[in-house]
Amino acid sequence: MPMHPQVRAHLERLAAANFTGLHTVSPEQARAGDRRLTAATVAAPEPIAEVIDRIADTAAGELPLRIYRPTAAVGPAPVIVFFHGGGFVLGDLDSHDALARSVANAAGMVVISVDYPLAPEHKYPSQVDAGLAATTWVAEHAVELGVDASRLAVAGDSAGGNLAAVVALKARDVGAPHIAFQVLIYPDLDFRRExxxxxxxxxxxxxxxxxxxxxxxxxxxxxxALRFDPRVSPVLEPDLSGLPPAYIITAEYDALREEGEQYGQQLRDAGVDVTVRRYDGMIHEFLRHPFDDAAIAIAELAAALRGALGAPISLR
Structure with a gap:
């Protein structure tokens, strides 16, 4: 389909800014540029009932978390452990604050965003270890957090989608924590880059x-050589059976589209219940931008979460 006019206008603004190529700068410079780009282009954060920052003492060390609660709850709430994108080098709790708020509000569920360690200061598998440890910590502290460990989902966009997929694989392999659903938003799943x-x-x-x-x-x-490791490139995992149901979002003009859709088919072939939803006319990271289709995608994602995890938070 033709590119959406809102996307075209966004890309024209980016082209006019004439940003320096990422591969020519240091990670620190890239992070500073990414923060400026986020401030200039990402959708404004929605109001939400409660946001709490805390440090979780996990098996992988102390991890900053940000907890989003859309309204007061009666009884334990479904919970989404969220991993931000950024190629494992960029991004943090602030870069994806608006997206986490939107998902929590739309789904009526608690979202817990994880500030996992970044590369190159921390190489693989530091991010995977932190992701599994954070998810385990949430499950083990469910009563304290006011969430339902039996209705726990993992989610992430881009590199965070990779992390969500790998955490689901690791949790299956070790038998804990229980993950009821996985949400992979234009996920980065094949590091062979071919x-x-x-x-x-x-x-x-x-x-x-x-x-x-x-x-x-x-x-x-x-x-x-680690690019061939299934915990780096989940599309190379030979056994995808026994994984939680999945909801995968892809975008027509996204370079990661093929691997997301391939992984969806591989899950389906392994007997996993999976929905793959491609948004025509859209680009990578579109859910973070103020596009009409981003609002539609978040609403549809929220509906999928409610279908998988049951009733959202109840109003007092």
Whole structure:
């Protein structure tokens, strides 16, 4: 389909800004630029009933969390453990604050965003260890948090979608915590960087260049051979049976589209209940921008969460 006019206008503004190529700067410089870009382009955060920052003492060390509660609850609430995107190098609790608020409000559920350690200061598997530890901590502290550990989902966008998928795999393998649902938002699932959309859409439609793809990969991985590890590239996992049901969002003009849709088919072939929803005319990270289709996608995602996890928070 033709690119949505709102997306086209957004990309024209980005092109006019003439940003320096990511692969030519340090991670610190890239983070500073990403914070400026977020402030200039991301949708304004919605009001929400309660936001609490806290430090969780987990098996992977102390991890900052941000807890979003859309309204006072009667009884334990469904909970979504959320991992932000940013290629494992960029992003934090603030960069995805608006998206976390929108999902919590739309679903009527508690969202707990995880500030996992970033590369290259922390290489793989630090992020996976932190993701599993944070999810386990939420499940173990469910009563204190006022959430229902039996209705726990993992979710994430881009690199965070990778982390959500890998946490679901690790939890299945070790038998805990129980994960009832996984939400993968334009997930980054194949670090080989060889499929059709990752190569042909690189550097186009707001997607990062091939050089930037490898910049992110090399910061994340100590050894390039790790790109074949299924806990780095979940599309290479030979056994996807026994995983929680999944909801996967992809975008037509996103370089990560093919691997997200491939993983959905692989889950389906393994007997996992999965929905793959492609948004035509959209680009990578579109849920974070003030596009009409972003609002539609969040509403549909919220409906999927309610269908999977049951009733949302009840009003007092």
């Amino acid at each position: 499929n059709r959309t990752i190569t042909t859409l690189a550097g186009r439609y707001g997607n990062i260049t091939r050089e930037a793809q490898f910049w992110f990969r090399d910061h994340y991985l100590d050894d390039p």
